[in-house]
Amino acid sequence: MISPKNFLYEVGDEGVATITLNRPERLNALTFEVYRELTDAFAALQDERAVRAVVITGAGRAFCSGGDVRDIIADLQKLDIAGQLEFTRLTCELIRNLRNLRKPVIASLNGAAAGAGAVIALACDLRIAAEEARIAFLFVRVGLSGADMGAAYLLPRCVGLAKATELLYTGDFVSAREAERIGLYNRVVAATELEAETRALALRLARGPSFALGMTKEMLNREMHVDLDTALEWEAQAQSVCMQHPDFREAHEAFNAKREPVFNKQT
Numbered sequence: 001m002i003s004p005k006n007f008l009y010e011v012g013d014e015g016v017a018t019i020t021l022n023r024p025e026r027l028n029a030l031t032f033e034v035y036r037e038l039t040d041a042f043a044a045l046q047d048e049r050a051v052r053a054v055v056i057t058g059a060g061r062a063f064c065s066g067g068d069v070r071d072i073i074a075d076l077q078k079l080d081i082a083g084q085l086e087f088t089r090l091t092c093e094l095i096r097n098l099r100n101l102r103k104p105v106i107a108s109l110n111g112a113a114a115g116a117g118a119v120i121a122l123a124c125d126l127r128i129a130a131e132e133a134r135i136a137f138l139f140v141r142v143g144l145s146g147a148d149m150g151a152a153y154l155l156p157r158c159v160g161l162a163k164a165t166e167l168l169y170t171g172d173f174v175s176a177r178e179a180e181r182i183g184l185y186n187r188v189v190a191a192t193e194l195e196a197e198t199r200a201l202a203l204r205l206a207r208g209p210s211f212a213l214g215m216t217k218e219m220l221n222r223e224m225h226v227d228l229d230t231a232l233e234w235e236a237q238a239q240s241v242c243m244q245h246p247d248f249r250e251a252h253e254a255f256n257a258k259r260e261p262v263f264n265k266q267t
Contacts, residue, residue: 135176
């Protein structure tokens with residue numbers, strides 16, 4: 001049972017879980033406790049059988065402004081290198097758990113995403129943003145490497161090496177429309193439409209074939225760093241496994257009966 005103290009969590013009737021970062025007065029800045037609870041939540045979601053898709057968003061006018069300057073940055077400067085490494089490994093564990101979750105994760109970007117908030121959005125499978133939702137990987141602006149929490153791995157695969165290099169070198173904010181143009185955002189909508197657009201996509205995925213979607217996400221992760229022949233063999237094996245799943249038969253039977261398929265609710 002996921003019962004966080006530092007953010008909101010709810011599961012709707014149709015299997016969509018929503019995580020809402022809930023420190024609006026601090027632009028949803030992350031504390032040590034939020035990092036830990038988010039990391040644990042994304043690990044636990046794998047075994048939450050009632051959850052078929054996940055949305056992460058922010059309360060108020062920001063998605064997430066990154067690590068809290070007062071509650072994290074100042075304390076990090078007091079730690080030795082071992083303590084700092086323990087923290088940076090925790091932040092990377094969060095991204096690992098998010099990427100390894102065999103369920104679709106949608107970032108619903110209600111406002112600005114910066115630093116760690118930008119990488120959390122990047123690590124999600126899909127990003128729907130309000131027109132006001134700027135994004136910046138601003139680590140270099142505080143004297144840190146742009147390669148943080150997997151940004152140097154994930155961002156080039158999303159926007160290409162040249163654009164990723166520019167974003168990580170400068171730490172500049174990118175407008176929502178520009179982020180959509182370069183492929184960082186999947187969709188940009190008016191702020192008044194964000195919740196409805198996000199919900200519609202989340203419900204579509206939640207009603208879909210969870211086993212096949214989970215397999216697709218796993219293969220997208222695994223094939224990022226292999227050659228074509230290896231990828232083809234892995235895909236042949238993955239597809240044959242999916243052919244053994246009841247959802248494959250259900251899709252065929254629904255097609256013949258001219259009805260919508262009802263996919264297995266167990267992954």
